[in-house]
Amino acid sequence: MVDLIKKNVKSLQESLFSSIGSSVLTIATTYLVINFFRGMLGFALTSDKDWLAVLNNMQLYMVQAYPEEDFIRVWLSVGLTFVLAGLSIGIWRSEERVKSSQVFNSFFKGGLGVLFFTIIAPTNASFMGNDGSVITEEVFSMDSRLGILIPVVVFCVIFFSIRFINVKFTVNSSDMVFFYLFIPVALLWFVKLPTIQLDQNNERIIPDPIMPIASSTKIPWTVIFVSFLVSYFIGMYLKNIKSIKSIMSLSWFLLPLLIFSWIFKKPQIDMSLVLGSDLPIFGVFLLWGFLVITFVNNSIFKKYYSTYLGVTFLLTLAGVFSGLPMLAKTCLLLITLFSVVVPAVSTSSQGKRSLLIVWAVALVTLTFLLRGGASDTGIVVPGSSIFGGFSLTWLLAIFGTYVSFPLGVLLALGRNSKLPIIRIVCTGIIELTRSVPYITWLFFASVTLAVFLPAGVEFNLIVRVLMVTAFFSGAYFAENIRGGLQSIPKGQYEAADAIGMSPFQKISLIIMPQALRAVIPTLVSSAITAFKDSSLVTIIGLFDFLTIGKTVIGNQSIPVNFVGHDRENLIFVAIVYWIFTFTLSRRSMKVEKKLGLGER
Amino acid sequence: MNKKAIVFLLVFAMVIVACGDTAEEEVAVEATEEEHDHEGESTLEQVQERGFLKCGVSTGATGFTEVGDDGSYSGFDVDYCYAVAAAVFGDYSKVEFKQLTAAERFTALSAGEIDVLIRNTTWTQSRDTELGNDFGPTTYFDGQQLMGRVSDGLSSSSTLADIDGLRVCTNAGTTTEKNITEGAGLVGATIELVTVEAFSEAIDKFIAGECDIVTTDGSGLVGRRAVNDALNDWAIFPQSPISKEPLGPTYRSNDSQWADIINWTVYATVIADEYGVTRANIDSFDYDAAPEMGRLFGKNDGELQTKMGLSADAYYNVVKQIGNYDEIFSRNLNPLGLYREGGANARWTEGGLVYAPPAR
Numbered sequence: 001m002v003d004l005i006k007k008n009v010k011s012l013q014e015s016l017f018s019s020i021g022s023s024v025l026t027i028a029t030t031y032l033v034i035n036f037f038r039g040m041l042g043f044a045l046t047s048d049k050d051w052l053a054v055l056n057n058m059q060l061y062m063v064q065a066y067p068e069e070d071f072i073r074v075w076l077s078v079g080l081t082f083v084l085a086g087l088s089i090g091i092w093r094s095e096e097r098v099k100s101s102q103v104f105n106s107f108f109k110g111g112l113g114v115l116f117f118t119i120i121a122p123t124n125a126s127f128m129g130n131d132g133s134v135i136t137e138e139v140f141s142m143d144s145r146l147g148i149l150i151p152v153v154v155f156c157v158i159f160f161s162i163r164f165i166n167v168k169f170t171v172n173s174s175d176m177v178f179f180y181l182f183i184p185v186a187l188l189w190f191v192k193l194p195t196i197q198l199d200q201n202n203e204r205i206i207p208d209p210i211m212p213i214a215s216s217t218k219i220p221w222t223v224i225f226v227s228f229l230v231s232y233f234i235g236m237y238l239k240n241i242k243s244i245k246s247i248m249s250l251s252w253f254l255l256p257l258l259i260f261s262w263i264f265k266k267p268q269i270d271m272s273l274v275l276g277s278d279l280p281i282f283g284v285f286l287l288w289g290f291l292v293i294t295f296v297n298n299s300i301f302k303k304y305y306s307t308y309l310g311v312t313f314l315l316t317l318a319g320v321f322s323g324l325p326m327l328a329k330t331c332l333l334l335i336t337l338f339s340v341v342v343p344a345v346s347t348s349s350q351g352k353r354s355l356l357i358v359w360a361v362a363l364v365t366l367t368f369l370l371r372g373g374a375s376d377t378g379i380v381v382p383g384s385s386i387f388g389g390f391s392l393t394w395l396l397a398i399f400g401t402y403v404s405f406p407l408g409v410l411l412a413l414g415r416n417s418k419l420p421i422i423r424i425v426c427t428g429i430i431e432l433t434r435s436v437p438y439i440t441w442l443f444f445a446s447v448t449l450a451v452f453l454p455a456g457v458e459f460n461l462i463v464r465v466l467m468v469t470a471f472f473s474g475a476y477f478a479e480n481i482r483g484g485l486q487s488i489p490k491g492q493y494e495a496a497d498a499i500g501m502s503p504f505q506k507i508s509l510i511i512m513p514q515a516l517r518a519v520i521p522t523l524v525s526s527a528i529t530a531f532k533d534s535s536l537v538t539i540i541g542l543f544d545f546l547t548i549g550k551t552v553i554g555n556q557s558i559p560v561n562f563v564g565h566d567r568e569n570l571i572f573v574a575i576v577y578w579i580f581t582f583t584l585s586r587r588s589m590k591v592e593k594k595l596g597l598g599e600r
Numbered sequence: 601m602n603k604k605a606i607v608f609l610l611v612f613a614m615v616i617v618a619c620g621d622t623a624e625e626e627v628a629v630e631a632t633e634e635e636h637d638h639e640g641e642s643t644l645e646q647v648q649e650r651g652f653l654k655c656g657v658s659t660g661a662t663g664f665t666e667v668g669d670d671g672s673y674s675g676f677d678v679d680y681c682y683a684v685a686a687a688v689f690g691d692y693s694k695v696e697f698k699q700l701t702a703a704e705r706f707t708a709l710s711a712g713e714i715d716v717l718i719r720n721t722t723w724t725q726s727r728d729t730e731l732g733n734d735f736g737p738t739t740y741f742d743g744q745q746l747m748g749r750v751s752d753g754l755s756s757s758s759t760l761a762d763i764d765g766l767r768v769c770t771n772a773g774t775t776t777e778k779n780i781t782e783g784a785g786l787v788g789a790t791i792e793l794v795t796v797e798a799f800s801e802a803i804d805k806f807i808a809g810e811c812d813i814v815t816t817d818g819s820g821l822v823g824r825r826a827v828n829d830a831l832n833d834w835a836i837f838p839q840s841p842i843s844k845e846p847l848g849p850t851y852r853s854n855d856s857q858w859a860d861i862i863n864w865t866v867y868a869t870v871i872a873d874e875y876g877v878t879r880a881n882i883d884s885f886d887y888d889a890a891p892e893m894g895r896l897f898g899k900n901d902g903e904l905q906t907k908m909g910l911s912a913d914a915y916y917n918v919v920k921q922i923g924n925y926d927e928i929f930s931r932n933l934n935p936l937g938l939y940r941e942g943g944a945n946a947r948w949t950e951g952g953l954v955y956a957p958p959a960r
Contacts, residue, residue: 056669057669059669059670059671060667060668060669060670060671063671064667064671065667065670065671065672066671068670128807128808128809129807381671382671382672382673382695382696382697383671383673383696383697383698383699384654384696384697384698388671443704446704447704447707447711450711538659538701539701539703540701540704541659541698541699541700541701541704543659543667543699547659551659551660552659552660552667554660554800555660555661555662555665555666556662556666556667556668556669557662557663557666557823557827557935557936558666558668558674558935559668559669560669561827561935563662563823563824563827564800564803564824564827564828566800
């Protein structure tokens with residue numbers, strides 16, 4: 001043990017105090033860092049700050065005006081996401097083991113972090129009073145400091161010394177997720193943070209100290225945690241089923257669509273439209289797909305297949321710009337894609353059968369989702385959109401990425417195409433969208449887009465924003481992916497040609513996997529940018545997460561007066577954004593490591 | 601062979617797309633005509649057909665447009681949105697609020713995204729003539745004032761001349777900035793103007809002592825003084841504001857039926873206040889003794905309202921569900937420290953400017 005401490009001290013000495021210059025630097029930066037954190041903590045702890053402005057408005061932050069009697073729908077959306085996450089973690093359960101010493105080490109480090117903040121926290125903090133005088137108050141008494149310090153020191157010593165006792169066991173690295181999630185859920189039951197209550201005269205009464213934080217959310221979160229755990233075990237059990245992984249990936253793709261079109265939205269279904277419009281369209285396209293699959297190997301049909309493809313393409317083009325129902329338009333797009341794929345896949349009768357199943361399932365899903373998406377919502381809110389706060393930010397981020405990523409792939413391929421028309425069109429779209437600021441596009445969506453749309457087509461403002469966002473971030477994705485495409489050596493194309501692959505197979509099996517793998521870091525940074533840029537919608541009057549903190553709560557005088565408490569809310573918003581983007585970038589780093597990127 | 605077919609198809613596609621484009625244009629032309637037809641419909645008909653009112657409000661203005669912790673709306677402007685809905689539908693809750701930033705409010709109104717704009721908007725000549733809007737009766741008479749510290753020797757009776765040599769904080773790019781520069785120039789006071797992005801920043805600078813004076817509309821200043829609990833430390837002056845900011849509803853030009861409905865919704869609340877009719881006593885009020893109230897509420901003769909396209913008891917519903925002017929004012933603005941007495945928003949009989957034409 002003494003050796004170890006000696007070694008640590010020596011390495012510290014080498015890295016921090018190796019020369020006079022570095023010693024000076026070390027001391028100066030330590031001083032700056034400690035002062036920075038002291039200032040921040042002092043700000044957070046003074047009575048001048050009203051953190052209840054954040055706590056009291058949690059509901060507004062998350063779902064804005066979503067009615068309370070329908071909250072079960074919000075919880076269902078969150079719960080489904082966690083169940084799916086549990087299943088995925090179970091199925092993709094890594095066999096990597098984490099050594100006990102590593103786990104204890106991270107606990108020890110966490111304890112050290114708490115110690116650091118407890119020690120440097122200022123005893124007194126000052127703030128400017130209304131008349132310009134400086135008010136000093138005690139924010140962190142010695143007693144409460146000792147109350148934290150002593151247990152944490154004990155905790156740290158235990159976890160430091162436990163490494164030298166021979167407890168050697170390993171933990172599955174996937175299992176650790178549950179431990180980390182368990183902590184916040186357990187905290188909901190035990191940590192006590194007050195929410196504001198008012199008496200008859202609308203005066204604040206002293207908050208009830210017995211009330212745990214967010215007493216209304218602890219039960220849903222516990223249920224969600226338990227079902228997360230259960231689905232994890234189910235996932236482990238299902239692990240060896242064939243093609244379960246592709247089903248899971250597909251579910252991840254469909255889940256947000258299901259949430260936003262059915263669960264969150266509570267659509268009011270008009271049965272006459274289902275019977276009169278949806279079912280006939282569904283039947284026609286089912287039959288169409290069936291005929292294509294059946295006759296694809298017929299010699300006459302085969303001969304004119306390119307003609308058929310061209311006609312389908314033209315029909316789609318004409319259909320998209322006509323007054324057909326949305327379902328018909330989407331089905332037309334789908335049948336074009338399907339017709340391109342069919343000859344490559346359906347060679348055996350078994351392949352044909354599975355293709356038919358895929359086609360039927362895809363059509364059912366599409367019809368189901370579009371009916372929900374196109375129907376009126378049964379949720380009554382005073383504003384123009386049922387999405388607000390974090391649910392809106394989430395919607396914009398997820399759908400922005402969903403639509404813009406495939407669009408980006410297509411645009412990148414189009415820009416690299418040998419056909420001049422496609423190349424020019426794609427280049428034009430990319431350059432046009434990229435050279436205009438995002439804010440200008442948002443104003444375009446809010447004010448001018450209605451003029452460009454055909455008569456009678458009136459889109460919700462959010463849909464219009466999604467449309468311009470798709471093109472804007474799509475253009476950035478396209479340029480990133482094009483970078484990846486250019487890194488593929490020409491030999492790869494030639495090799496694919498040499499073994500007789502069709503262009504579709506060449507792109508999807510050889511080129512794209514390599515190109516995307518090469519640009520993962522830039523793609524993730526584009527996704528993060530899209531997530532953060534969603535807060536710009538505030539300038540066209542949409543109430544996203546940031547706007548709630550910035551403009552709404554700072555103006556609230558009813559039921560509790562929070563006027564002027566902008567900083568607390570902005571700090572909270574910044575922390576939440578940081579948690580999400582940091583998690584995203586850490587995850588992508590792990591994926592990169594797994595793929596062995598940068599080791600070529 | 602195959603290649604030729606593809607080339608042929610592409611050319612064919614281009615031709616079709618080109619034709620499609622022209623077809624598209626024709627459709628578009630028809631569409632605009634259709635839209636004009638639609639616009640021929642009066643705003644009232646559109647609103648009634650839709651089943652709810654689209655009301656443009658602010659993204660956040662203390663006391664005027666607020667969003668509560670459950671997402672519900674409240675405030676002075678919001679209550680007038682509710683009042684218009686109560687007049688048109690007899691049910692105040694039939695409103696869809698559209699929060700608008702200052703930059704897009706007039707565009708949203710002229711594009712038909714909202715039916716009426718009640719968003720603390722100042723009535724000015726240029727806005728009235730150039731933007732295709734008309735302004736309704738003023739609901740709140742605001743005006744720019746200044747706030748300074750009592751410890752600097754300022755009081756509520758100070759004038760612009762007293763700020764000579766002081767640092768003044770205000771938000772940039774607004775008429776507020778222009779007004780204070782012009783006003784100080786008129787009385788020959790030299791000021792150091794500190795401009796910031798938002799008013800909350802200006803207040804922060806004022807509290808931190810980085811400026812001696814902060815200036816914006818009087819309603820905003822009073823609200824902040826009450827919140828910061830500095831009634832005796834901060835003085836608001838001059839007594840008569842340095843600018844006139846009449847705030848009221850705005851609607852599209854050339855639809856006098858809709859304009860009348862909005863105007864008389866405001867007037868009904870004012871007349872009810874003059875007679876002392878409130879939400880509480882509206883059903884026990886003696887309408888025979890006050891025939892004007894009877895006419896306005898459709899008690900004995902509702903012809904005036906039905907001629908406007910409303911039901912006879914439209915304005916009865918307004919006062920029954922939302923209250924009279926005094927109730928709306930005190931409910932939303934008294935908690936902020938804004939009172940009617942002695943200001944421009946007092947009744948005309950008490951020296952204020954709140955006045956309505958007679959209902960007959």
